[in-house]
Structures are given as C-alpha cells and as structure tokens.
Amino acid sequence: MFRITDLLVPAIFLGLGFSAPYLADWLIATSTVALSAGLVVLGLIIMWRGGLVSFGQGLYFALGAYTTALILRLTPINDAIVLMVASAAMAGLVAFAVGFLIARYREIFFAMLTLALSMILYGVLVKTEALGSTDGFNVEQWSLFGTDVVVEKRLTIAFYLALASASVASVVAMMYLRSVAGSAAIPLRENEIRVEYLGASVKNIIHAKVTIAGAMAGLGGCLTALAIGHVDPQMAFWTQSGEFVFITILAGAFSVPGAFVAAFLFQLMRTYALQVFPEGWQLILGGMLLAVILFMPSGIGILLTKAGWRRRPATTPGATAEAAEARS
Amino acid sequence: MDMMTAQFILMDGLVYAAYLFIVAVGLSLIFGVMKILNVAHGGCYAFGAYAAATAIGLYAQTDLPIAGMFLALVVAALAVGALIGLVLERGILRLFYDRDEVIIVLVTYAAFLILEDLLIVIWGTGSLLAYQPMLAAGNMFIGNMILSNYDLILIGAAVLIALLMWLVLTQSRVGRLLVAVIHDREMAAAMGINVATMFVVTFAVGAALGALGGALMAPKISVSLGIGVEVIVLAFAVVAVGGLGSIQGAIVGALMIGFARAFAVHLLPEVELFVIYGVMALVLAFRPHGLFVRPEARKI
Numbered sequence: 001m002f003r004i005t006d007l008l009v010p011a012i013f014l015g016l017g018f019s020a021p022y023l024a025d026w027l028i029a030t031s032t033v034a035l036s037a038g039l040v041v042l043g044l045i046i047m048w049r050g051g052l053v054s055f056g057q058g059l060y061f062a063l064g065a066y067t068t069a070l071i072l073r074l075t076p077i078n079d080a081i082v083l084m085v086a087s088a089a090m091a092g093l094v095a096f097a098v099g100f101l102i103a104r105y106r107e108i109f110f111a112m113l114t115l116a117l118s119m120i121l122y123g124v125l126v127k128t129e130a131l132g133s134t135d136g137f138n139v140e141q142w143s144l145f146g147t148d149v150v151v152e153k154r155l156t157i158a159f160y161l162a163l164a165s166a167s168v169a170s171v172v173a174m175m176y177l178r179s180v181a182g183s184a185a186i187p188l189r190e191n192e193i194r195v196e197y198l199g200a201s202v203k204n205i206i207h208a209k210v211t212i213a214g215a216m217a218g219l220g221g222c223l224t225a226l227a228i229g230h231v232d233p234q235m236a237f238w239t240q241s242g243e244f245v246f247i248t249i250l251a252g253a254f255s256v257p258g259a260f261v262a263a264f265l266f267q268l269m270r271t272y273a274l275q276v277f278p279e280g281w282q283l284i285l286g287g288m289l290l291a292v293i294l295f296m297p298s299g300i301g302i303l304l305t306k307a308g309w310r311r312r313p314a315t316t317p318g319a320t321a322e323a324a325e326a327r328s
Numbered sequence: 329m330d331m332m333t334a335q336f337i338l339m340d341g342l343v344y345a346a347y348l349f350i351v352a353v354g355l356s357l358i359f360g361v362m363k364i365l366n367v368a369h370g371g372c373y374a375f376g377a378y379a380a381a382t383a384i385g386l387y388a389q390t391d392l393p394i395a396g397m398f399l400a401l402v403v404a405a406l407a408v409g410a411l412i413g414l415v416l417e418r419g420i421l422r423l424f425y426d427r428d429e430v431i432i433v434l435v436t437y438a439a440f441l442i443l444e445d446l447l448i449v450i451w452g453t454g455s456l457l458a459y460q461p462m463l464a465a466g467n468m469f470i471g472n473m474i475l476s477n478y479d480l481i482l483i484g485a486a487v488l489i490a491l492l493m494w495l496v497l498t499q500s501r502v503g504r505l506l507v508a509v510i511h512d513r514e515m516a517a518a519m520g521i522n523v524a525t526m527f528v529v530t531f532a533v534g535a536a537l538g539a540l541g542g543a544l545m546a547p548k549i550s551v552s553l554g555i556g557v558e559v560i561v562l563a564f565a566v567v568a569v570g571g572l573g574s575i576q577g578a579i580v581g582a583l584m585i586g587f588a589r590a591f592a593v594h595l596l597p598e599v600e601l602f603v604i605y606g607v608m609a610l611v612l613a614f615r616p617h618g619l620f621v622r623p624e625a626r627k628i
Contacts, residue, residue: 053430101613108365108429109616112568116608119561123601238561242437249434279448286441293435294423 006174009257010167017163020156028159032227034267035162037247038260039220042173043213044248045259045301049177050209051189055111056118057244059098060091060214062125062236064221067091069231070131072140080144080161080226087222088215095214099207118236125233136232139225151229158227165219166260173256176212181205217244246285250292252299262300335473337590343479345586346486347545351559352566352578353489354537360510360573361530363429367436368416369538370560371443372409376539377555378451379408380546381458394464398481401461401543409539412443413532421531444556455552462547478547485544486582489537493575506530510573565608571618580619584611 020028040057047054064087071077071086102113126134143149149157176182184205188195192202225231234240243266251262269288273281292299355369383404387397416439424435465477497503508516509526517523542555549555566585570577585604592603599606611619 051428051430053433055433105612105616108433108572109612111430111433112365112564113609113612113616115561115564116568116605116612119565119605120602120609123599123603123605126601127598239557245434245437279453280445282441283445283449286438286445289438289441290420290435293427293431293438297427297431 002171002175003178006171009170009260012257013163013167017160020159025155029155029227030267030271031264032155032159032162033224034264035159035166035260036220036223036227037244037266038166038263039169039223040217040244041247041251041259041263042169042256043216044244045251045253045256046173046176046182046185046216047209047213048248048253049182049185049189050206051185052106052110052206052209053245053248054114054210054213054241055238055245056114056116056241057213057217058236058238058241059114059118059121060095060217061221061224061240061244062118062121062231062233063091063094064088064218065225065231065235066125066131066221067218068222068225069137069139072142073137078140078142078148079146080142080149080157083142083226084161084165084219084222088219091218091221092211092215095218096207096211098214099210102210103203103207115238115241118241119238122233122236122238125236132232134233136230136234139229139231142226154229155227158223161226162223165223169216169219170256170260173216177256181208185209246289248299249289250299252296252301254298255301258299258301265300332473333594335471337587337594339473339475339479340593341583341587341590342483343586344589345582346483347541348562348566348586349486349578349582350482350489350544351538351541352563352570352582353493353575354534354541355563356567356570356573356575356578357493357537358531358534359567360575361506362527363573364421364436364531365429365433365564365572366531366534367433367560368412368439368443369436369535369563370556370558371440371447372412372535372538373542373559373563374447374556375408375412375443376405376542377546377549377551378447378456378542379404379539380543381456381551382451384458384460384546385456388460394460397461397464401546402540405539405543406536409536410532412539413535414528416535417528417531440556440560444553447556448553453553455550456546457550458546460547482544482548489540490575490579497575562604565604568608568618569611571615571621574618574620577618577620 016031023031040061043060044054044057067087067090068083071083077083098117102110102117105113125131125136131137141148144157144161177185181200181204184195184198184200187198188202188205195205196202221235224235247259247262247266250266251258270281270285273284277284296302351369351373354372355366358364358366358369380401383400384397387400416436420439421432421435424432427435462476462478465481468475468477468480495503497507505516505521506526508519508521509523513523541559562585566581567573567578568581569584570579570581585607588603588607589600592600
C-alpha cells in the first residue's frame with residue numbers, strides 16, 4: 001500500500017541532491033557515510049519493532065562491502081547500479097539463509113547469535129590473506145552508466161547514489177511497516193502466542209524482517225565501499241555492529257526518516273567529539289547513549305513522526321512494552 | 329598428529345580454557361542473578377590488567393619478597409574491579425532496572441565505551457609490560473616440553489575460583505539466598521531477602537572477577553588498548569555455549585572453546601578465530617539457551 005506522504009523523504013533527498021554543488025566536501029562525506037549507516041539502521045529499526053536487536057548487523061554490512069570490492073576485482077563488471085543490486089542481493093540471500101536458524105531466537109539470545117555469526121565472518125576475513133587479512137584491500141575504479149568515475153568525483157557520485165538508495169529504501173520500509181506483516185511486529189513484541197492465534201506465522205514474520213534488514217545492510221556496505229574506496233574486516237567486528245545499534249537507539253523505532261537523521265547526528269557528534277576531545281570521544285558517545293536511553297526512550301524519531309502514532313496512543317510500541325512489563 | 333603436538337594441544341587447551349573460565353565466570357554470575365548481559369565486563373577486564381601492571385611495576389621497584397608480587401596483583405585487581413562494579417551498579421544500572429533486558433545490554437555497552445576512554449585518561453595510550461611474575465615463576469620440563477609455571481598458576485587459579493564459587497553458592501547462607509534470588513526474584517524479595525543488596529554485591533563480585541581475569545593475564549600479554557574489546561566477545565562465546573548464568577556451563581564452555589582453539593592453532597591455524605564462534609554458533613543452533621540452561625516456557 002503506497003501513500004503519497006511516503007514521497008516526503010525522497011523529496012527532501014532530491015532537494016539535497018540538487019544542493020550538492022553548493023555543499024562543502026566534509027558535509028557531503030559525512031552525509032554519504034550517514035546515509036549508508038542509515039540504511040543499516042533502517043533494517044535494525046524494522047527488526048526492533050518486533051523487539052529484536054541484532055548485535056551482528058556488521059555481518060551483512062561487511063558482506064555488501066566485500067561483494068562490491070570482489071566483483072570489481074575479479075570481474076569486468078564495474079557499474080555502480082549492478083554492484084548495489086548485487087551486494088544487496090548477496091547480503092539478503094545470506095540473511096535469508098541465516099533466517100532459518102535465527103528466526104527461532106528472541107531477546108538476548110537473538111543478539112548473541114547474530115553477534116557470533118558476524119564474528120565468524122570477521123574471523124574468516126582476518127585470516128584470509130588473499131583478501132588482505134586485517135588490512136583489507138582497496139576498491140578498484142567503478143563506473144556509472146558506462147562512464148568511469150574519477151577519484152575526485154567519487155565522493156559526490158556516491159552521495160547521489162546514497163540519496164537514491166535511501167529514498168527507495170525508505171519508501172519500501174514505510175510500505176512494509178504498513179503492510180499486515182509489518183504491522184504485526186508490535187503485537188508480536190508484546191505477545192507472540194496471541195499473534196499466532198490470529199493466524200500469522202511469527203517465524204515467517206521474523207524471517208522476513210531478518211532478510212529485509214540484511215539486504216539493507218548489504219546496500220549500506222556497498223555504498224560505503226564505493227564512497228570510501230576501501231574495505232577491511234573491521235566492518236564485521238562487533239564494535240561496528242554496536243555503532244549501528246547505538247544509532248538505532250538514537251533513532252527510536254517510531255520513524256523511518258529518523259534512521260537517517262540519527263545517523264547524520266551520530267556522524268556529526270563523533271566528528272565533533274573527536275575534534276574537541278580526541279582521546280575521550282567514546283566517553284562522550286557513551287554518556288550520550290545513556291542520556292538518550294534515560295530521557296528519550298523513544299529516540300528522536302518520535303519528534304519526526306507524530307500524526308500516525310498520536311491518533312492511537314494506546315498502540316505505541318513504548319506503551320505496549322511498558323504495559324507488558326507492568327504485567328510481568 | 330604426533331605425541332608432541334598432542335601434548336601441546338592438551339596444555340594450550342587447558343591454559344586457554346582456564347583463562348576463558350576466569351573471564352567468563354563473572355559475566356555468567358551477573359547474568360544468573362541479575363539477568364544482565366554485561367558488556368562492560370570487557371572494561372573491567374582491561375582495568376584489572378592495567379591496575380595489575382601498575383601494581384607489579386611499583387612492587388618491582390621495592391626489595392620486598394617476590395611472592396608478595398602475586399598478592400599485589402590479585403589485591404589491585406579485586407579492589408579496582410569491585411570499585412568499578414559498585415560505581416556502575418549504583419551510579420548507572422540502578423536507573424534502568426525497569427527496562428527491557430536488551431536495553432540494559434545497551435546501557436552496559438555505553439558504560440563499556442566510557443570505561444574504554446577512562447582507561448586512556450588514566451593510563452594514556454601507551455602499552456604496559458608486567459612480565460616480572462612470569463619470569464619469577466620460571467619454567468619446568470615435562471619430557472621434552474617446556475612449560476611456564478605461570479600457566480600452571482593460571483590453571484590453579486581457575487580451579488580455585490570454580491571451587492570457591494561452588495562452595496559459596498551451595499554451602500553458605502549467602503549462596504543459598506542468592507540461589508533463591510536466581511530462581512524467583514519476586515518471591516525471594518517477598519520472603520525478606522534484600523534483593524537490592526544482593527544485586528550490588530553480585531555486580532561488584534562479578535566485576536572483580538572480570539578484573540582478576542585481566543590481572544592474571546597481564547604478565548602474559550602486552551597490556552594495551554583494545555584488550556577489553558577482544559575479550560568481551562570471547563567471554564560471550566563461553567557463556568553462550570555453556571548457558572547464561574550457569575557456572576558448570578562456564579566451565580564446560582571454556583573447556584570446549586579452549587580445546588577447539590588449541591586444536592585449530594596447532595593443526596589448522598587459518599581457522600583459529602573462526603572456530604571459536606563456530607563452536608558458539610553450532611551449540612546455539614541446537615541448544616538456543618546453551619548446554620546447561622533449560623529454555624523458559626513462552627508466556628501466554
């Protein structure tokens with residue numbers, strides 16, 4: 001089900017795209033990284049609506065990035081669009097396969113198993129000399145619509161690609177979250193058995209979420225590889241996944257555009273913290289994370305979306321979760 | 329596989345398992361009692377290692393007997409660990425007890441980030457060496473294999489900690505109260521057990537155990553930034569294999585992963601890292617709650 005309001009985010013991104021020539025380089029770089037991370041976070045939000053937190057989304061992020069880098073290295077294919085589709089498909093496929101295993105898990109066990117799986121990929125990448133071990137390797141030159149993208153233009157073109165991907169992904173995410181399967185997430189978070197009594201398969205719903213989130217993370221990884229021009233195993237390490245979860249908390253489960261706003265704020269915060277207090281930026285981030293969890297449990301996304309949730313205050317995820325806790 | 333390799337695997341496996349157990353047991357204890365998966369455990373480990381390295385460095389400058397150095401190591405770690413535990417529990421965690429388990433994981437993750445940078449603020453970015461206890465312990469020969477006595481001390485420490493935990497949990501009054509809290513927090517509180525105090529003590533003890541793990545490893549490694557990041561996922565793997573909150577589980581998990589890694593290091597070095605998480609994923613695939621924990625029934 002498509003609504004015209006879904007086009008709001010793409011419209012804003014289109015405006016950003018047109019203003020790119022007037023934006024400073026650092027802002028474009030920050031935005032590109034933020035949009036790529038935002039894609040991963042969007043996937044995490046889709047899962048979090050169902051009460052699931054993946055501490056291993058770096059798995060799909062790294063898969064997407066390495067898929068892109070490897071296609072460029074091993075085959076003559078170098079078109080960015082093909083690379084994006086291939087990376088998202090690869091990560092989505094792996095997520096689909098992994099889904100058969102992890103759709104049975106919840107809460108901390110879900111978080112731990114996803115963590116283990118991403119650390120397996122990290123372990124493999126670190127020990128594979130052909131892929132540069134811990135150093136990773138550089139991404140070769142890529143092209144768009146048959147034209148090679150020179151290094152000076154790489155970041156700007158990647159920025160356009162990131163805007164386009166984020167637009168498509170946000171429309172898909174909004175449509176999915178409104179669908180029956182998507183909106184089953186919140187009751188599912190409260191009580192699975194009741195959802196099953198309604199005739200829905202909880203396992204399939206979660207499986208779909210894992211797959212969608214994986215594909216989005218793969219796309220984010222591909223864009224990061226295209227923009228930065230380098231891939232390394234750190235992308236699959238648990239600290240990278242932790243960073244994504246951090247942004248997800250900042251964004252909250254309420255709003256799709258929130259994912260991108262939070263990712264952008266996170267990048268700004270980190271850049272700023274690194275400048276003012278280079279040896280204490282994690283301290284600042286940690287403090288901020290605590291403050292967000294304590295004072296803004298619904299994240300900044302709640303500030304962005306009002307209409308949809310406010311009309312039915314009793315069905316907000318926060319309220320149901322609290323109610324469930326109060327009962328338990 | 330010849331005899332020599334087999335001996336090395338046996339020894340390495342045991343030493344690594346001892347290390348894993350010491351690190352993981354505090355994590356498991358905290359989860360068992362409080363249902364908190366404590367990411368900040370890695371921070372406790374790193375603080376323990378730095379504190380021990382500093383204590384050893386200071387002690388080495390005096391002419392006191394060498395045996396006291398081991399005492400200094402243990403005392404420094406336990407003090408620092410317990411202090412961190414107290415501050416974290418009273419200062420931060422207490423505010424989040426009404427939240428989801430998964431949210432509390434993120435709270436401890438934030439605490440971990442903060443601890444990582446406090447480490448830099450206190451000790452700077454350089455690395456510390458604390459090889460003196462390793463040197464003092466010396467080597468011994470079994471057949472034609474050289475063994476560091478310090479490795480044997482490590483194994484001894486692990487066995488001692490396991491025994492102490494078992495004694496306290498099953499034989500003492502405090503332990504039995506704790507078991508009551510583990511089984512049913514609300515009922516235990518209704519029976520007059522001070523659950524809040526239990527939480528503070530458990531968290532401090534768990535953190536101190538994490539710090540002790542770091543301190544015991546300090547003489548074997550170069551104490552530098554990033555050791556906490558590495559160790560936390562290892563400890564997760566151990567408790568996930570054995571089952572969160574189970575002490576026997578931590579022993580079995582540490583042995584399984586310790587030996588899996590020792591086999592990999594000596595026979596197939598390329599899979600060294602892979603095998604640790606491979607074992608974890610394999611166990612979780614068949615026993616989602618680990619080997620020693622029964623799954624809870626679903627709520628209707």
